[in-house]
Amino acid sequence: MAGIIILGLIIAAIIIIVSIYNNMVTFRNRYKNAYSQIDVQLKRRYNLIPNLVETAKGYMQHEKETLEAVIKARNSALSASKKASENPGDAASMAGLAGAEALLTGSLGKLFALSENYPDLKANQNMMQLSEELSSTENRISFARQAFNDAVTIYNTACEKFPNNMISNMFNFKQAQLLESTESPEERKAPKVSF
């Protein structure tokens, strides 16, 4: 008699554990999927930048350093994003990406600020198009990042709740890292420079 009751309890516990586990997996998949939205737009941004630099080169011969800095920042951001997409939510790679992105946004901001001195470049059709695309891509990135952070928050909260925390420890569900905004107040101005 007692044996059967204990067995029943064990079984109930197993069922609860399985359903919590499945929940956690779903939340995890959700934020990973949300990250892929960021990834697509980041890639798009990295593809636009070389074109932008190429166009600017013709007009800004004296700003070689700035242009090279943009390309360098773009390359390091690209490799950081590759690392991040392998393991979205990982603290180190998220911080790496946020840092690289901040650097890139900063150097782009400098480029745009300098381009104020070159009216011909500002009037260039290609440049206008590229900068418009770049700014809409940045909008998309910020929007996708918000969605990703929302998904991560839901996942993290689910991880911390009782009794989920016991299961998340048992099966090694790690806390995921938010992707912090790379926009500081002065950078925020950068993409708004209109041509």
Next chain:
Amino acid sequence: MTVLLVCLFAAAVAVITIAVYFAIMFILFCSSLYSMPSSSKPFVWWDQKILLYTSITTLFVVIISSASKIKALSRGGSYIAQMMGGRLINFNNPSPEEKRFINVVEEMSIASGVSVPLIYVLDKEQGINAFAAGYTPNSAIIAATSGCLKLLSRDELQGVVAHEYSHILNGDMRLNIRLMGFLGGIHTLSTIGYFVLRGSSRGRRGSFSGMFFGLMLLTIGSIGMLCARIIQCAVSRQREFLADASSVQFTRNPDGLSGALQKIGGYVKSSKIMSPEAKETCHMFFSNALTSFFATHPPLKERIRLIDPNFRGRFKKISMKDIPSFTAATDLSNATAAQSSFAGEQEAVTPESVLSSVGTVSPENVSQSSDLLKELPASIKRELSVPLDAAAITCCLVLDKSPEKRGKQISNINKSAPKALLAEILRHAKTVIQVEQKLRLPIVDLAIPALRQLSSPQYDNFIACIKTLIEADNKISLFEFSVYTIIKHRLDMEFKNIGKKTVHLNGPQLQADLLLILSLLAYSGNTDSEKTQKAFEACQDSLINIMGKAPILPLEKICFSSLGKALERIASEEPKLKKMAFEACTRCVLFDKIVSKGEAELLRAVAYCFDLPLPPFLPQHSKD
């Protein structure tokens, strides 16, 4: 069908209970032999007490785990697709095969009047297979294996997609999901058996009986799975013939579907699914996902012969090497033959023809919607797949044509809307305003997969934003109402988790709701007051049992917000009532046999809310 399902399920549970009982008795019997081999007392095989306890425990396990499974599944098709290892197709940057799949699915959705489902690819699966899942037609997902995308031609793919759409339109998916929930419960037994077996074999104290019991449970679980498989085939096989027939009806191209089936027959990996979850989901697939004695689907040859009587019964061997290299041009070789012969046909729109089109698709619908999609500006179509842009474009749809009013609308959202969204709305406004009216509702349909990927705070922002835009001029047009209703109905299911349960309204509430809806339709469908009155009475007659006689509401009393709520309430009613209500709506709108675009859109919004897939029914839909 559900009744049959429940009966079979009960039978399976009974079989399992008895098996568990005998397992326990057998253990007791063995242990009694072991402890006192020379006991004179004969062993009692019949013990009511133990039977009672075993049946309670077994029922408890099966019901609890079924319930938890059903609850998990209530999150809808995405959950199942992810469980199967599905990857959400990247709309922004699809490979050519994926692009083709997306196109085929989009055409079929617009043609049948359901919103575009989320599209998944099962990358790891090489077999040719596909499935659709979801609680309602408008929250469905559709998934195909990578083998399916690589090996099938466009026509064959269209046949497979049409087959899955038939499941979506016939409401098979709800049954399938419920079936999966029940089976999950039975499946748990074998999982528990596995755990007990492993646990006791690891324990230091040689608990022979524990191990034995685990083994028993595992065996019983397998018996349970066998029962489950029988249930699966009983429920699923007939449905497959129906879906095949519908697929041919939708595409009017038997060669496509039969070609796909023949390729499955000739392909080494057939339609097999490797994922371990296939056990629970095999009844949802296009073709047999597991090789087993109890097939969930009828034999391929039989299926082909029913579509194509000339089939000789021999499959041509194919392998991955035979695939023609993929070019974008293959995508254009679309069923143009069917198109030309029907282009001139224009039927008069009668209530009967509209009602009979619910839940079906005609090849004309498909080619029409394919043309419609081609007319859409490429930049809009591309960007509809990005969540932010999809939200912005949908907001732009309700922007006013006159610059002053538009300015007022924008200034109203200026403060509340997120910065990124506002910027994109401003960017898209110029192009979207010039989009023709006939393309506007299809845009909403196309935007939905991307909108489903918003996070829930973002969704709240988006809804608040579109609401402010609509209410800026203190007037709500029929189109604005339709857009808002469709989006809200479609996405609330995703984000607020509502609208999945059937709720019965009490009499007066139902009457008031129906009265409101029909009154509005009568006003919008007919210009002069006499006709309005007549139309209203005509449709009231068809619902006399439910609504009784009530005078039409005066126009001043109809407000859109209460109308929206009334629609939502009826939407959660049982399907039969919704169908009747929709019939009355159709009669009301078509009373004067003249359908304006506004009426057509309103009717589609109503059908949408009621989850009745209504294809675009206006033959002149393409004329402005």
